[in-house]
Amino acid sequence: MKLHPIDDRVVIKALESETKTKGGIVLPDTAKEKPQRGEVIAVGRGKMLESGKIVEPTLGKGDKVLFGKYAGTEIKVDGVEYTIMRESDVLAKID
Amino acid sequence: MKLHPIDDRVVIKALESETKTKGGIVLPDTAKEKPQRGEVIAVGRGKMLESGKIVEPTLGKGDKVLFGKYAGTEIKVDGVEYTIMRESDVLAKID
Amino acid sequence: MKLHPIDDRVVIKALESETKTKGGIVLPDTAKEKPQRGEVIAVGRGKMLESGKIVEPTLGKGDKVLFGKYAGTEIKVDGVEYTIMRESDVLAKID
Amino acid sequence: MKLHPIDDRVVIKALESETKTKGGIVLPDTAKEKPQRGEVIAVGRGKMLESGKIVEPTLGKGDKVLFGKYAGTEIKVDGVEYTIMRESDVLAKID
Amino acid sequence: MKLHPIDDRVVIKALESETKTKGGIVLPDTAKEKPQRGEVIAVGRGKMLESGKIVEPTLGKGDKVLFGKYAGTEIKVDGVEYTIMRESDVLAKID
Amino acid sequence: MKLHPIDDRVVIKALESETKTKGGIVLPDTAKEKPQRGEVIAVGRGKMLESGKIVEPTLGKGDKVLFGKYAGTEIKVDGVEYTIMRESDVLAKID
Amino acid sequence: MKLHPIDDRVVIKALESETKTKGGIVLPDTAKEKPQRGEVIAVGRGKMLESGKIVEPTLGKGDKVLFGKYAGTEIKVDGVEYTIMRESDVLAKID
Numbered sequence: 043m044k045l046h047p048i049d050d051r052v053v054i055k056a057l058e059s060e061t062k063t064k065g066g067i068v069l070p071d072t073a074k075e076k077p078q079r080g081e082v083i084a085v086g087r088g089k090m091l092e093s094g095k096i097v098e099p100t101l102g103k104g105d106k107v108l109f110g111k112y113a114g115t116e117i118k119v120d121g122v123e124y125t126i127m128r129e130s131d132v133l134a135k136i137d
Numbered sequence: 138m139k140l141h142p143i144d145d146r147v148v149i150k151a152l153e154s155e156t157k158t159k160g161g162i163v164l165p166d167t168a169k170e171k172p173q174r175g176e177v178i179a180v181g182r183g184k185m186l187e188s189g190k191i192v193e194p195t196l197g198k199g200d201k202v203l204f205g206k207y208a209g210t211e212i213k214v215d216g217v218e219y220t221i222m223r224e225s226d227v228l229a230k231i232d
Numbered sequence: 233m234k235l236h237p238i239d240d241r242v243v244i245k246a247l248e249s250e251t252k253t254k255g256g257i258v259l260p261d262t263a264k265e266k267p268q269r270g271e272v273i274a275v276g277r278g279k280m281l282e283s284g285k286i287v288e289p290t291l292g293k294g295d296k297v298l299f300g301k302y303a304g305t306e307i308k309v310d311g312v313e314y315t316i317m318r319e320s321d322v323l324a325k326i327d
Numbered sequence: 328m329k330l331h332p333i334d335d336r337v338v339i340k341a342l343e344s345e346t347k348t349k350g351g352i353v354l355p356d357t358a359k360e361k362p363q364r365g366e367v368i369a370v371g372r373g374k375m376l377e378s379g380k381i382v383e384p385t386l387g388k389g390d391k392v393l394f395g396k397y398a399g400t401e402i403k404v405d406g407v408e409y410t411i412m413r414e415s416d417v418l419a420k421i422d
Numbered sequence: 423m424k425l426h427p428i429d430d431r432v433v434i435k436a437l438e439s440e441t442k443t444k445g446g447i448v449l450p451d452t453a454k455e456k457p458q459r460g461e462v463i464a465v466g467r468g469k470m471l472e473s474g475k476i477v478e479p480t481l482g483k484g485d486k487v488l489f490g491k492y493a494g495t496e497i498k499v500d501g502v503e504y505t506i507m508r509e510s511d512v513l514a515k516i517d
Numbered sequence: 518m519k520l521h522p523i524d525d526r527v528v529i530k531a532l533e534s535e536t537k538t539k540g541g542i543v544l545p546d547t548a549k550e551k552p553q554r555g556e557v558i559a560v561g562r563g564k565m566l567e568s569g570k571i572v573e574p575t576l577g578k579g580d581k582v583l584f585g586k587y588a589g590t591e592i593k594v595d596g597v598e599y600t601i602m603r604e605s606d607v608l609a610k611i612d
Numbered sequence: 613m614k615l616h617p618i619d620d621r622v623v624i625k626a627l628e629s630e631t632k633t634k635g636g637i638v639l640p641d642t643a644k645e646k647p648q649r650g651e652v653i654a655v656g657r658g659k660m661l662e663s664g665k666i667v668e669p670t671l672g673k674g675d676k677v678l679f680g681k682y683a684g685t686e687i688k689v690d691g692v693e694y695t696i697m698r699e700s701d702v703l704a705k706i707d
Contacts, residue, residue: 046230135616141325426610521705590680
């Protein structure tokens with residue numbers, strides 16, 4: 043199944059944070075922080091300005107990004123959790 | 138009866154999520170999650186920009202879409218539940 | 233008495249939902265849902281854009297419409313209840 | 328004393344709703360609904376658009392209008408209660 | 423000390439409401455309503471439009487005005503209470 | 518250390534209100550009102566309009582100003598308390 | 613790992629406030645105030661105006677800045693805490 047975000051939205055799949063502590067202890071799920079790092083799975087056509095002009099997205103498929111804990115909408119598709127948000131709600135690209 | 142959404146609204150009919158667990162157990166209604174997947178039943182003429190120009194909708198009848206749990210307004214017409222929202226509140230088209 | 237809504241407002245008279253259940257039982261008032269279907273009684277001259285230009289309403293007198301439970305302002309005129317809202321708060325026209 | 332509303336405001340004097348029930352019983356003040364019908368006493372010069380242009384008001388002195396229960400600001404001048412609101416908060420003109 | 427309000431603000435000195443009842447009884451302070459009538463003490467240079475153009479204020483020093491109970495910011499200067507608000511928050515000029 | 522406010526912000530150092538009552542009694546800190554008078558220590562380059570044009574600030578270093586109790590952000594730099602706010606949140610200049 | 617903030621965002625690394633009191637006592641973490649001073653680690657391409665034009669950021673890598681206690685989003689990358697906010701939410705540059 044393919045996802046086509048509307049407008050300037052991006053679909054992000056969270057990248058799990060490290061589940062081992064520095065001392066090598068594997069953390070249970072409840073002790074893990076909500077991930078704020080993810081990979082862009084799909085991007086929309088971009089934002090429409092008041093003039094009707096479309097601004098191309100700056101992010102692309104495969105980009106690694108940071109996002110806030112409360113940004114976007116979480117949605118499960120075929121058992122996989124995604125977070126969909128507007129590109130302007132993404133904090134930063136990382137590489 | 139035919140529905141003609143106002144402006145850039147779309148009428149969506151929710152697609153029920155799977156009511157069987159992976160182990161084959163049929164879930165009762167109360168154990169099911171609120172569906173976030175639906176089919177577009179009707180679209181409006183599009184959004185009006187401040188210039189008065191109408192922007193054609195990008196979604197069309199029959200499109201499968203994802204939407205947030207709290208997006209739009211639910212309304213029952215002839216016993217059928219619909220969710221009506223602005224196109225920009227739809228998260229993504231799926232195919 | 234005639235009503236002339238201001239700007240892009242419309243005056244709607246609610247159409248009572250069916251008060252009989254499928255089994256033919258007449259429901260008391262308290263068991264009825266707040267109606268979300270109505271008939272347009274009057275429309276304003278339309279919305280003014282920032283340029284000062286007036287955009288003609290798309291709805292007209294006699295149109296049947298759907299609206300959200302919390303949309304608009306209810307007002308009683310000569311003992312009759314109306315709901316007055318901006319055209320853009322109407323969800324859809326039905327026919 | 329004369330009132331000159333600022334911008335696109337209008338000064339409205341509420342018209343008391345009927346204080347007799349259909350059966351002819353005079354209602355005490357506490358049993359009366361807050362009036363939502365009034366007469367326009369004064370209008371401002373109109374709304375200023377972002378361009379600086381003034382849009383003339385559509386309402387005029389003497390117009391009978393409907394307004395929401397929570398619209399505008401109530402103010403007592405020389406013992407008389409007025410409601411002052413922007414013209415766009417008036418719901419409809421009646422005649 | 424002279425006050426120069428910023429932008430489209432006006433400085434208002436409240437005019438005390440009558441402290442005698444119609445029957446001639448002098449009311450204690452706690453029984454008086456918060457005044458909503460005042461005199462304009464100073465006006466700013468006016469509102470800046472998005473184009474950068476300044477719109478001259480319509481109110482001037484000495485004007486008597488009405489304002490809402492919760493409008494503006496109260497500030498004490500040399501022991502005197504003033505209310506400073508944007509001109510567009512003033513309800514009406516009175517004369 | 519020098520402060521360069523961003524955009525149309527101004528840095529204000531509060532001027533303590535008189536700590537003696539008219540009768541000459543020195544008030545303890547807790548009995549003093551939060552000061553609402555201050556001196557402008559630094560100004561930014563000004564506000565950017567939607568056109569990208571910068572509007573020069575009207576306030577300058579050394580100006581005495583009035584501001585609301587809840588305006589701006591308080592920040593301590595090298596042990597000194599400053600309030601930083603947008604110029605449009607300053608109520609008035611005093612001289 | 614490199615951070616590329618989206619739009620007009622900046623990535624800031626907090627500069628710890630002094631942990632010694634004037635008397636030379638080292639303060640434990642819980643007694644320290646949340647830092648409001650930081651160093652800019654990375655800046656985005658700038659803010660997009662409604663016309664689609666990009667406005668270059670005024671801050672650059674290495675700038676020391678002040679920010680409000682509740683500004684921006686905190687995010688941990690490789691064990692280091694950063695605060696990411698829009699440039700317009702930064703209060704002032706210091707030098």
